[in-house]
Structures are given as C-alpha cells and as structure tokens.
Amino acid sequence: MNYMPGTASLIQDIDKKHLVLLRDGRTLIGYLRSIDQFANLVLHQTVERIHVGKKYGDIPRGIFVVRGENVVLLGEIDLEKESDTPLQQVSIEEILEEQRVEQQAKQESEKLKVQALKERGLCVPRADTLDEY
Amino acid sequence: MAEEDEELDLYNEMTFGIEQDCTEEDTSKPPMPPEMSPELAKAVAEETEAGEDLGPEAAEELEEPQEEGAMEMEQLGSELEEELGTEDQEEDQEPCEEPNDLGDPAVMRAVQSKPTLESQDSAVLDSRIGACWADFGKEDVDKAIVQVLERPPPSTSVALDFLGSPVQRGYRGSPRLKRPDIRLVPPKSFPQRFLRQQSPLVPRSPCSPRPFAPPRRPPLLFTSNQTTGYASPTRFQPMPPNISRPPRPLAMHFGPMSPSLDPALFFSPSASGQLNLSVPSHLTQLHPQHQRILTQRQQQSISSKKLWSPKVDPYAGLMTSKEKDWVIKVEMIQLQSENTDDDYYYQTYYHRLEHKQAEEELLGGRNKQEPPKLVTPFIQKVETYNSVVRIAGSLGQVAVSTCYSPRRAIDAVHHALVEEATGSHRLRALHKIEKLFLQLLEVEEMQRKMSLAAEEQEQKSQDAERIYQALKIRACSSEEEAEDEFLQLLCVQKGKKLTARLLPHLSPEQAEKILLTITHHLPFLMKKDVLDESLPLLYSPLNKVVGRMTFSKLIEVLQEMSRPLPESPELPVTMALKNQFGISLLYSLLSHGERLLSSDMPLEPRSGDFEMWTDTVFLVARELSQVPKASLVEPLFLPSNLLSLFCRYLDKQTVVHLEAKMECSPLPSEAAMLC
Numbered sequence A: 001m002n003y004m005p006g007t008a009s010l011i012q013d014i015d016k017k018h019l020v021l022l023r024d025g026r027t028l029i030g031y032l033r034s035i036d037q038f039a040n041l042v043l044h045q046t047v048e049r050i051h052v053g054k055k056y057g058d059i060p061r062g063i064f065v066v067r068g069e070n071v072v073l074l075g076e077i078d079l080e081k082e083s084d085t086p087l088q089q090v091s092i093e094e095i096l097e098e099q100r101v102e103q104q105a106k107q108e109s110e111k112l113k114v115q116a117l118k119e120r121g122l123c124v125p126r127a128d129t130l131d132e133y
Numbered sequence B: 001m002a003e004e005d006e007e008l009d010l011y012n013e014m015t016f017g018i019e020q021d022c023t024e025e026d027t028s029k030p031p032m033p034p035e036m037s038p039e040l041a042k043a044v045a046e047e048t049e050a051g052e053d054l055g056p057e058a059a060e061e062l063e064e065p066q067e068e069g070a071m072e073m074e075q076l077g078s079e080l081e082e083e084l085g086t087e088d089q090e091e092d093q094e095p096c097e098e099p100n101d102l103g104d105p106a107v108m109r110a111v112q113s114k115p116t117l118e119s120q121d122s123a124v125l126d127s128r129i130g131a132c133w134a135d136f137g138k139e140d141v142d143k144a145i146v147q148v149l150e151r152p153p154p155s156t157s158v159a160l161d162f163l164g165s166p167v168q169r170g171y172r173g174s175p176r177l178k179r180p181d182i183r184l185v186p187p188k189s190f191p192q193r194f195l196r197q198q199s200p201l202v203p204r205s206p207c208s209p210r211p212f213a214p215p216r217r218p219p220l221l222f223t224s225n226q227t228t229g230y231a232s233p234t235r236f237q238p239m240p241p242n243i244s245r246p247p248r249p250l251a252m253h254f255g256p257m258s259p260s261l262d263p264a265l266f267f268s269p270s271a272s273g274q275l276n277l278s279v280p281s282h283l284t285q286l287h288p289q290h291q292r293i294l295t296q297r298q299q300q301s302i303s304s305k306k307l308w309s310p311k312v313d314p315y316a317g318l319m320t321s322k323e324k325d326w327v328i329k330v331e332m333i334q335l336q337s338e339n340t341d342d343d344y345y346y347q348t349y350y351h352r353l354e355h356k357q358a359e360e361e362l363l364g365g366r367n368k369q370e371p372p373k374l375v376t377p378f379i380q381k382v383e384t385y386n387s388v389v390r391i392a393g394s395l396g397q398v399a400v401s402t403c404y405s406p407r408r409a410i411d412a413v414h415h416a417l418v419e420e421a422t423g424s425h426r427l428r429a430l431h432k433i434e435k436l437f438l439q440l441l442e443v444e445e446m447q448r449k450m451s452l453a454a455e456e457q458e459q460k461s462q463d464a465e466r467i468y469q470a471l472k473i474r475a476c477s478s479e480e481e482a483e484d485e486f487l488q489l490l491c492v493q494k495g496k497k498l499t500a501r502l503l504p505h506l507s508p509e510q511a512e513k514i515l516l517t518i519t520h521h522l523p524f525l526m527k528k529d530v531l532d533e534s535l536p537l538l539y540s541p542l543n544k545v546v547g548r549m550t551f552s553k554l555i556e557v558l559q560e561m562s563r564p565l566p567e568s569p570e571l572p573v574t575m576a577l578k579n580q581f582g583i584s585l586l587y588s589l590l591s592h593g594e595r596l597l598s599s600d601m602p603l604e605p606r607s608g609d610f611e612m613w614t615d616t617v618f619l620v621a622r623e624l625s626q627v628p629k630a631s632l633v634e635p636l637f638l639p640s641n642l643l644s645l646f647c648r649y650l651d652k653q654t655v656v657h658l659e660a661k662m663e664c665s666p667l668p669s670e671a672a673m674l675c
Helices: A092-119 B002-027 B031-047 B055-066 B071-078 B088-093 B131-137 B166-172 B190-201 B288-303 B305-313 B321-335 B345-363 B425-448 B454-471 B485-491 B493-503 B508-520 B522-528 B536-548 B551-562 B572-577 B582-597 B607-626 B643-649 B653-662 B669-674
Strands: A019-021 A025-035 A041-052 A055-066 A070-076 A088-090
Touching: A019 A041, A025 A055, A025 A070, A041 A092, A055 A092, A070 B166, A088 A092, B055 B345, B166 B643, B321 B643, B425 B485, B425 B493, B454 B485, B454 B493, B454 B551, B485 B493, B485 B508, B485 B522, B493 B536, B508 B522, B508 B536, B508 B551, B522 B572, B522 B582, B536 B582, B551 B572, B551 B582, B572 B607, B607 B643, B607 B653, B643 B653
Parallel strands: A055 A088
Antiparallel strands: A019 A025, A019 A070, A025 A041, A041 A055
16 A cells, blocks of 8 residues: 555555455354465465354454455454454354254245245245345 | 672572471381382373373383382472372372482472473473463462462463454354353463463474464473483383474464564563462472573563564464565556546546645645556456357357356357347337447547547437437327337437437437427327336437527427327327426426527528417416316426416406416516506
8 A cells, every 4th residue: 555555455465364254154254375367366374254143252263365356355363452352252053053043044044935925916025036145 | 788688598498498307217118119109100190181091101110219219209200299289289299208218309399280291392491382271270370380280270272362352252152251250361362372372382393383273282292202210201202303203183274383473582581460479389390590591481472462462473374475465566557547437436536536625725725736646557458268169160169268257158140130030019118228339428428528539429429329310210100109219219218318418419400300200299109107207317408409499490390299199089289298308398388489589580480380370378377277277287497488478369357367376486577568
C-alpha cells in the first residue's frame, strides 16, 4: 500500500495469521504464506472453524491452497485479541454434532415452508436449480 | 550462599553416602549382574521399536561381559541411570534387590531404562522427543537431561502449534482427542515444541528448522560409531553412517535456514516451560549449580516467550522477496492504463485523499501536501501477437506456438456478415444496438477529453454523424412500424439508452428529427414500453431538444400528437395522458410554447401556426378534463407555466377544474386575475 498508493495488495499480509471466508461458507484460519496475481492463497497450519451459535470447533487441516475466485473475504487476525472472544470453543465431535442438529432443524423448517406454500398453490424453485451465488 | 552450600552438602551426602553401601555389597554380589542382565535385556528389548530380534541378541550380548566383572555392569547401570518416567520403570525395578546400587559411588540411584540419546551421542543435548505429554501426568520431571521415550504418545504431532489449540494435538484424527491427558501443553511454549522436533536433528545438523510434515517419533538414532563402552550398538537399530538421510517418517529439509531463526535456541535445554523444578524426582538429580543455570535459562525463556513467537517463525519467508517482487510487478502491469478516468476506485481514492488533505491544510495550516500519485513503472505490455501468421507466398497458415498460446488452432477469420445471416429482426436489432453503443462510447470518450482541438471536434461530430446515419431514421414514415429499424431499436431498453446518450452529440436538426419520429410513433412506442417502462430515459434529453426548438417546429411536433390514428378512436394526446413519458413530453412541449409566446422574442411563425397552437391547447384541455383522474398519470416534471397557458385561452371554471386535475400549485394572484 505504501509503494502503491490507492491500491490494495496482499503482499503485506504474508506470514500473518488470517481468517478466510470461502464461497462455500467455510471459514479457514491459517498463516498466509504465499499469493499470486489471482489472489490464490497458500495457507499454512490451517484450521477449519465451524461456528454454531455461540460455540465453535476447530478442525486442523494442514496446508491449503485456495483458488482466488473462491474467496469471499479475508482479514488479518490480531494474535493478541484472538482469544478475546465471547465464543466458546468445543471439541470437534461436539461442534459437528451441533452442526448436524442445526442443519436438520433447518431442513425441517424448510420442508414445512415448502409444504405450506404448496398447499397455497405457490411453488418455490429448489435451491439447487438456482444459481447459488 | 548458605543455601547453596546446603544443597551441595546434601548432594554430596547422597552421592557419597550411598558409596558406603555400594562398596560393601559389591564384593558380595557378583551374581547380581547375571541376574540383572536378563532383566535389563528385557527392559532394553521392550524399549526398542523393533525389539523382537534384539531381545535374544541383547541377552546374549549382556552375558558376555559378565566374566569381566561388575565394572561393566556398573557402567551399564550408569548409562542407564537416566530417568524414564514411564510405565516400564515399575517392571524394571522389581527384580532388583538393590535398585539403587550399582556399585558406583558416583551413582546416586540407578534406574533401569534404555539408553538415552544423550548417552550415546555427546552431541545431543536434548533429545526430548515429545516428552512433554508424559510430563503432565507425572510430577517428576527432569530439567535438562532428557528422556527418550520408548513409545511416543499417539498424539505426536510436533507441528508447530502457533494456533495454540489443544485440539490440534489431535492432528492425526479424532481418536487422539479422547485422551485429554495427553494433550499438550502450555499453549505458547514454543521453544519446547520446537526442540521436540529438533532433537532428531541435533546430531545431524544444528540448522534444520523445517520439518514440514508432522513427524511421528523417529526411531532411535544411533550411528554405528557411537561407542559407549557398551558392547553393542547393534542391538539397537543402527542408522547407517550416512547422516544426511532423514528418518523415515520425518520429512526433513536441510535447506537454507530461515534467517529469522536463532541457532542458539536449538540448544537450549530449557525445553519445557512447565517443568516443576522443586520436586525432587526419583530420576537423576542434577547438581544444584547445573539446576540453577537451567532455572535461569528457563525463566528467561518464559519471560521472553511473548516476544519470541512473533520473531521466530520458522516457516516465514516461504515466499521469497523475488517472488513478492514478481507479484508486485504483475499487479503493476494490471494497474497500468492510459486512461485513469475510467477507474472508479482510483478516482474515488484520490478525491477523498485530496479532500482530507485540504481539510488538514485548513485546520493545521500546514503546507500543501501533494498526494502521492500512483506511479506505475513503464512496463512494456506484451505485444499482441498475430495469431495468424501468413508467410508471403505460402499456402495456408503457419501454426505458431508461443508460451501464450501453446497450441493454437487455425484462426477462423470472422467476417462481418453474421448479422444478415440471423433471420430474426429482434436479433438484428440487438446486434445493431451493441455495435452502435460501442461507437457511442467512443464519441463520449472524445467528448470527455475536455480540451478538444479543432480536428478532434470534427472527428467527434463525424463519428456521431456516422452513428446517426446508421440509425436510419425515417421520420414520419407511414411504413409498417415493424419494418422501421430505428423504431425496433427503440423498443429495446438499451436502444433507448443509446438514443438518449446520443442526442446531446447530434446537431439540432438531427435531434429534432429524432423527436419528430418519436412523437409520430408515440402510441406504438408507448405500447411497446409497457413492460420495460424505460421511455422516461428519453425524457431528459428530449426535453432539452424541445427547449431549443423554434415555434414552427414545435407546432409540427404537436401536430403529430393531435393527428388521429387509423386503428384507434383515441388521439395520441389522450393516450399520452395515460403514460408517464407521454404526459411529460406533452407538458414539456406546451410549456415551451407558452414560454415562447410569453417571451418577447420574434417567433417567425408560419401561417396557420397560431391556429394550430390554439387548437392544440383547446384539445389538450378538453382531453385533460375528460380523462378520469384515476387514469391520469403523474408526469416526470410538471412545468409551472401550464396554468398560465390555460388561463390565456380558457375560462376560469375550466382552469380551476384543470388545476385540480393536474394537481398544480395554485396560480399566483396576478395570473388568476387574468383568467
């Protein structure tokens, strides 16, 4: 940024811990090791963080190479403030379980909604036929 | 100091106190070694990873020195005195009647454990491979001289844990997590973890910082030239003398060390931050001075822990500065452009920066600072290559392969006959719109470059003319509207946009011709616009055109609106009142007429103009009053002089009625007097 005023570059973010949000909804936390002109990322010691409600769980994943077009946003994590969160960390099994429960509840409510609409003669196109973006 | 002395005394006492017992029992216990040896052998055998075949071997070997007497066993004992702290200890101690006695006065207590790395290789200072997990379970922990574990705890993930999550210990899979007692560690105890990895490296090279794969515990490393006075290094898995070969599961990189690493770290024996120094352990006791030194080191490391982690990141620098420069260069090339006016972000950024600096300047009264402008280096863009190489006199094309086009098919030359090929009118219309739009953009681009030289202006008007001609406007044609290309263009929203943007660049006559066409075909256009509702796009430029028109021309246009239609009983005027664009255009026309009349300018009307004018006004008024209020659409803009216009020709009652209908603001009192 300093040598290129008015521009943004990831060069300054190298070797720092980042949180990356992907288009498929995943949240990755890892050290940004390398980039290229497409903003493809190499993340080191990556952890996939699953959030459900006030809880979260980390799944260690190792090294990630992310194609730039799949990134929604990313931001640097302040290591000092990192632990300063109201969220509660739980084990992987627990968070996966919570996620499953949440997905199930969502599906149930979705099903009820579609049913109700069908009864009223309305038809909502299914999500998979729509452009997901 | 007294404290120190005390400790020393204690130490000595323990050391030499035992001696008494040792010397006595030594003579009376020659058979001990043979008894011990199988036990030892057993212990040793258990502890090696591939211990099966070594067992009998070991036993054999151990039996040999028997004859030579107890001294060798003592040596063995002293070698083995290194603590273990694991399960095997209990086993080991059982068979010994005198567990603490190996006949050596220097030995405080002998513990049968397997030889540590340190004992085998004097270069090893800390072979603490994953020792820390075990430490948690036990209070007894040794400070410097480290144990080598027989069996590593399963969660031997020695990947540097910057994330500090205990969950990460379970790197290998969830089963690991079910053993919370094995979980590691003080979250940021960096050096210790580092050293864990380091240990296998230390005998090899002091400078290998990068185990990229989390290693499983490497097998015991003993080079064959390690002499211990002990009969057999062969009983353990000897590593080949080739030191550079990394242990199998550990992918070592002996590449260039990261400059940020401090080699001194590797040798710090203060591996574990959590060591409990005050607990006397049944393991080997350190000499108090040694202990003190280690304590100090540890304290240092703990206190500087905070600073440490950010400084020493062994994986930093993966992206070299050369690569960074390359990326920056590519980004610069991408940024490079001749025309920064199109760059929204660039413009916004600099506007904001300038505002801010202006503000600061006002407040602070500082000297005017020039905002730093983005300077892209002059990097020659790659010449566009000719995709088709034609060599004079050759038949056909030559396939030229470059790094930009490794495999290039023969180019199909695109001949501009595609539009005619498409049968559909609509497609053709769309195609034409796109083409003309591009031309329009060029015209606008030229316009935007404010300082236009004479030639450029001419150029610009020529280009605009070209577009106009391409539109093929046939005003007031009685032909089938479907055949009229211009109208077809106008049916498409983009076509309307095109026309709207083109109008300012045309000459007045051309613009008026367009207005005439639109007005002539207004019902058609309004009908086609029901879905899009994009006609209002045209209002603004047309309004300007109207504002410049002469009275005669105005009348001509108004005539179009009053012309009765063949297919419909309604007049265009009536239909216009029900359409937002239509009513706005109508009002605009009337307003302009009124303005012309009320001004003192010479009008130069043609004969019949005034009659036409009054007829039109009456007509509009009549239609306005007849149309139900519900169908009346609110115009985009309601000119203020309409009521005055009506006042001039109509009675007061009607005017009031119209006023209500049009929802005009009431007339000023003077005008009201006139009515």
